Amino acid sequence: MTSNRQAPADDDDPLLWSEDAAKRAHLARSTWSYYKHKNLLPPPDDPDDEHQGTDVSKYRRRPRWRASTVDAFVANRLGRGHRSDLRKKKADRRERDAAALAEPTPEVAPALQAWLEANHTAVLEVAEALSDWREDLVAASSTPELLAEAIDAAGAAVYGRGPSKALASAVVRAMGLALGHSPQSKPIGLDPDSEVSQALVRHRHLRDEFNRLDTRKLDYS
16 A cells, blocks of 8 residues: 655645645635646645545645745746746735725716716627737736736726726726737737737727726726
8 A cells, every 4th residue: 555645744834735825825716727728837845645545535635835945936937037026016006906995986088987888898898809819818828827817907997887987997907818819918819810919909999098088097017
């Protein structure tokens, strides 16, 4: 019988389940799981693949990673380097976005309000396509964390909202990252016949129009 060799406990360098490892890596749980599926994560320190004579079907395969392994993964990811500056920018942007969401509707310029109402259906179509193709877009992106966050924000802004600046700005930011219009990303390869590719190309004008009309712009960097 092959013994189950689990990594010894270490309070200074604990073993983390996927949800805790994702949190420590400042990634969404779904992004961590997707990276695991694509074999983009470091090998687990506690693979949990044997159970010494116990029916394995009773257990879910839940690998664990040392905290130090997760930290090294974050620090050494190819082409990304340390993420402290990016995390600070994300936090700053969330504060600015929250302040923008708190703005009363009358402060939206009449021309922008008219545009929001006229293009609401198109904005929703783009938001839905981004959400449906999230994993493929994130996997192909040069800035996967930023794109995942932008798509999630766009999806969250859809629910319970009619035409709004908050919804349009979230969708526009995600479009920019997906199409490579953001200075922080490079154009990503999309199947030209895919639903998301057709939706983004068909509605790419929304980004330029919104930015032209939005006189109180959020920081998209």
